[in-house]
Amino acid sequence: MEWETVIGLEIHAQLLTKSKIFSGASTAFGADPNTQACLVDLGYPGVLPVLNKEAVRMAVKFGLAIGASIAPRSVFARKNYFYPDLPKGYQISQYELPVVSKGSVEIELENGESRSIGITRAHLEEDAGKSLHESGGGVSGIDLNRAGTPLLEIVSEPDMRSAREAVAYMKKIHSLVRYLEICDGNMQEGSFRCDANVSVRHKGEQKFGTRSELKNINSFHFVEKAILYEVQRQIELIESGGKVVQETRLFDSRKNETRSMRSKEEANDYRYFPDPDLLPLEIAENFITEIRKTLPELPDEKKQRFIRDYGLSGYDAALLTASRELADYYEAVVNAVGGEAKLCANWVMGELSAALNQDSKDVTQSPVNAVMLAGLLKRILDNTISGKLAKEVFLAMWSGGGEADAVIEKKGLKQITDSSAIEKVIDTIMAANPQQLSDYRAGKDKLFAFFVGQVMKATQGKANPQQVNEQLKRKLAG
Ligand code: ADP
Numbered sequence: 001m002e003w004e005t006v007i008g009l010e011i012h013a014q015l016l017t018k019s020k021i022f023s024g025a026s027t028a029f030g031a032d033p034n035t036q037a038c039l040v041d042l043g044y045p046g047v048l049p050v051l052n053k054e055a056v057r058m059a060v061k062f063g064l065a066i067g068a069s070i071a072p073r074s075v076f077a078r079k080n081y082f083y084p085d086l087p088k089g090y091q092i093s094q095y096e097l098p099v100v101s102k103g104s105v106e107i108e109l110e111n112g113e114s115r116s117i118g119i120t121r122a123h124l125e126e127d128a129g130k131s132l133h134e135s136g137g138g139v140s141g142i143d144l145n146r147a148g149t150p151l152l153e154i155v156s157e158p159d160m161r162s163a164r165e166a167v168a169y170m171k172k173i174h175s176l177v178r179y180l181e182i183c184d185g186n187m188q189e190g191s192f193r194c195d196a197n198v199s200v201r202h203k204g205e206q207k208f209g210t211r212s213e214l215k216n217i218n219s220f221h222f223v224e225k226a227i228l229y230e231v232q233r234q235i236e237l238i239e240s241g242g243k244v245v246q247e248t249r250l251f252d253s254r255k256n257e258t259r260s261m262r263s264k265e266e267a268n269d270y271r272y273f274p275d276p277d278l279l280p281l282e283i284a285e286n287f288i289t290e291i292r293k294t295l296p297e298l299p300d301e302k303k304q305r306f307i308r309d310y311g312l313s314g315y316d317a318a319l320l321t322a323s324r325e326l327a328d329y330y331e332a333v334v335n336a337v338g339g340e341a342k343l344c345a346n347w348v349m350g351e352l353s354a355a356l357n358q359d360s361k362d363v364t365q366s367p368v369n370a371v372m373l374a375g376l377l378k379r380i381l382d383n384t385i386s387g388k389l390a391k392e393v394f395l396a397m398w399s400g401g402g403e404a405d406a407v408i409e410k411k412g413l414k415q416i417t418d419s420s421a422i423e424k425v426i427d428t429i430m431a432a433n434p435q436q437l438s439d440y441r442a443g444k445d446k447l448f449a450f451f452v453g454q455v456m457k458a459t460q461g462k463a464n465p466q467q468v469n470e471q472l473k474r475k476l477a478g
Pocket residue numbers: 006007008009010155156157158159197198199208209210211213267
């Protein structure tokens with residue numbers, strides 16, 4: 001019997017506002033515990049929340065980018081539950097009437113096809129505080145700095161059919177919120193995290209299976225691992241006669257397994273009701289129009305333009321436009337070189353990306369900037385150095401060697417294009433290898449590569465390969 005996986009993601013993106021969603025306290029990360037929690041965040045009696053307009057602007061921006069409807073009127077509700085990091089005893093969130101609904105994004109699959117994933121809703125809500133269990137002394141502490149930080153919860157339709165698709169979707173939303181500059185996407189600091197809802201069913205079945213919800217996953221890698229584990233667990237459970245129960249589970253990345261945390265609560269357990277302290281959120285048409293004007297070129301549009309203007313494949317274009325910074329870097333290289341888009345793409349995705357990865361840097365921190373890389377590529381194009389030696393030059397530039405020309409000069413890597421100099425080397429090689437020469441002349445064509453190799457070796461790879469080929473052919477023919 002063949003199984004099918006069904007996945008829906010709830011992504012929490014922390015919005016990049018300076019102050020909290022209902023108070024003026026700062027949202028900056030890393031301050032000493034409880035130094036950025038004001039009376040509103042602490043839930044003192046007699047205080048009133050005031051909605052941060054900037055958070056609304058960011059939610060609308062996201063809604064427009066995914067082609068969703070923006071509700072002219074939406075409502076903040078109280079979601080009631082107790083937790084030590086939630087002093088009010090409720091979280092303010094949007095429930096029945098979210099600000100953004102019914103949008104979609106395209107994801108690229110491995111086989112080059114793309115698929116549309118529906119986004120049911122995106123609503124505004126406040127984050128809770130944090131319990132600190134590592135502080136020692138056998139006690140836990142509460143840090144309320146995060147309490148009241150604005151979140152956009154982005155809820156997808158159960159449209160994904162594999163862990164890979166879920167990762168592609170999560171990456172797409174990550175790329176989008178960063179393009180829109182509404183979230184820094186920092187997953188280590190928890191600014192971008194997701195809950196994955198996972199179920200399985202027999203292929204062809206219409207009805208969804210019972211799902212479990214994997215909580216608070218903060219890396220693309222872990223999402224994939226957690227889903228793969230959970231799918232296998234559910235299949236084995238059903239095949240051995242058991243039943244999946246609706247529950248919340250936690251992914252343990254060290255043990256690579258999911259564990260039950262609690263049985264899944266239903267919406268009505270939370271006793272949602274409209275928050276009497278907050279007026280309904282009304283959004284005027286001209287507010288939306290103004291925001292529409294601020295939308296940047298989005299990843300999909302940029303990708304299409306890269307395919308069209310630079311003649312790149314869909315795959316290359318998708319990689320280069322995954323972040324706005326990388327796309328900007330690439331375009332700066334092409335501009336400085338004055339074309340040769342494919343060569344530039346290969347270098348940005350190849351040597352540059354590998355070096356960035358190796359040193360865990362993002363492109364804005366690259367020690368080789370776009371103009372410097374262009375300077376190197378120009379030396380390949382004008383035959384000063386071979387592509388192979390260019391890699392050596394690049395690494396020297398990466399570790400502080402300066403501009404390409406300086407490195408080439410200093411290391412004496414200039415390509416030999418003087419045909420009489422090449423001829424001299426060929427003569428020496430032919431004289432030193434009489435046996436190979438007569439074998440070649442007797443019809444052993446394969447030996448041509450041997451002679452090329454010898455010449456390149458004798459010139460430390462500096463002879464222009466094309467010239468070596470041409471001159472060797474002539475000389476060996478006798
Ligand atoms: P809740 O808010 O209680 O977690 P929702 O109905 O809002 O529940 O759904 C949350 C997420 O679960 C959505 O992303 C949705 O697509 C997904 N989902 C719902 N049913 C299933 C299912 N059977 N299998 C996988 N995902 C599901």
